[in-house]
Amino acid sequence: MRARLLTVQNVAVRFAEFPAVHAFSLKSAGNMSQRWGKEEVKDNRLRFFVTMGIWEDSVISMAVEHNSRIEAVDHGGLARNLIHCDGLITDDPSVTLALALGDCLPIVMASDDRSVVALLHAGWKGADKLIARKAIALFQNEYGITPDRLRVAIGPGIRSCCYNEPSTSLLLSERPAWTPFLREVSDGIHIDVAGYNRRQLKESGIYPDQIIETSLCTCCAKDSQGRFLLFSHHRAKNDREKEGRFLVLAAAG
Numbered sequence: 186m187r188a189r190l191l192t193v194q195n196v197a198v199r200f201a202e203f204p205a206v207h208a209f210s211l212k213s214a215g216n217m218s219q220r221w222g223k224e225e226v227k228d229n230r231l232r233f234f235v236t237m238g239i240w241e242d243s244v245i246s247m248a249v250e251h252n253s254r255i256e257a258v259d260h261g262g263l264a265r266n267l268i269h270c271d272g273l274i275t276d277d278p279s280v281t282l283a284l285a286l287g288d289c290l291p292i293v294m295a296s297d298d299r300s301v302v303a304l305l306h307a308g309w310k311g312a313d314k315l316i317a318r319k320a321i322a323l324f325q326n327e328y329g330i331t332p333d334r335l336r337v338a339i340g341p342g343i344r345s346c347c348y349n350e351p352s353t354s355l356l357l358s359e360r361p362a363w364t365p366f367l368r369e370v371s372d373g374i375h376i377d378v379a380g381y382n383r384r385q386l387k388e389s390g391i392y393p394d395q396i397i398e399t400s401l402c403t404c405c406a407k408d409s410q411g412r413f414l415l416f417s418h419h420r421a422k423n424d425r426e427k428e429g430r431f432l433v434l435a436a437a438g
């Protein structure tokens with residue numbers, strides 16, 4: 186279901202109807218990845234945490250591996266504030282999960298009572314390795330949260346309007362499971378990663394009314410002044426725009 190997005194002080198958006206703490210930073214908040222910047226990234230992140238009411242020392246960030254390993258964390262994990270994985274899950278409200286992205290789809294999952302939350306890096310590689318399905322199994326097996334008690338938010342990412350990466354679509358066209366999510370148009374094959382993730386959610390027992398989603402495309406979504414809303418690796422690569430990453434936050438409680 187398409188959901189209402191609220192803008193937070195012109196630097197972030199969040200879903201009006203999602204139970205857990207979460208936010209997606211906008212390009213106006215600045216680059217959030219040290220891979221693409223140095224000192225200013227620390228300032229951008231700190232300013233963003235302050236705006237969102239998040240304590241910087243509560244943040245555990247993902248260093249993505251483009252795989253599907255999900256790590257359970259609590260405040261003990263704060264000693265390593267950067268964890269190599271593609272998903273974090275916690276039932277500790279003193280911890281904030283963070284993920285910097287530039288096209289790959291972020292998925293936030295929360296139990297209906299907000300006691301457990303997960304943040305997933307669900308680009309095509311994670312989706313292909315069934316990261317959403319693995320997260321749902323973890324909620325059930327490790328925290329006793331059955332699928333009917335889950336709420337899922339699919340955030341901004343590159344959408345099929347813009348995602349026409351020839352090497353990726355060539356690879357995926359050889360996998361029958363992806364066929365319904367590849368669409369041939371005049372400039373090549375466009376990939377619907379959100380659709381592939383949605384099918385996984387459905388197959389794991391998540392009904393459409395448990396899912397909220399934004400159609401915001403990282404590559405083409407613009408604000409009312411005609412400025413791009415989000416960072417996009419695809420756009421940077423094709424238009425020689427400066428690279429950057431936006432930040433996703435999620436927390437239990």
Ligand SMILES: [Zn+2]
Nearest residue numbers: 346347402405
């Ligand atoms: Zn687009």
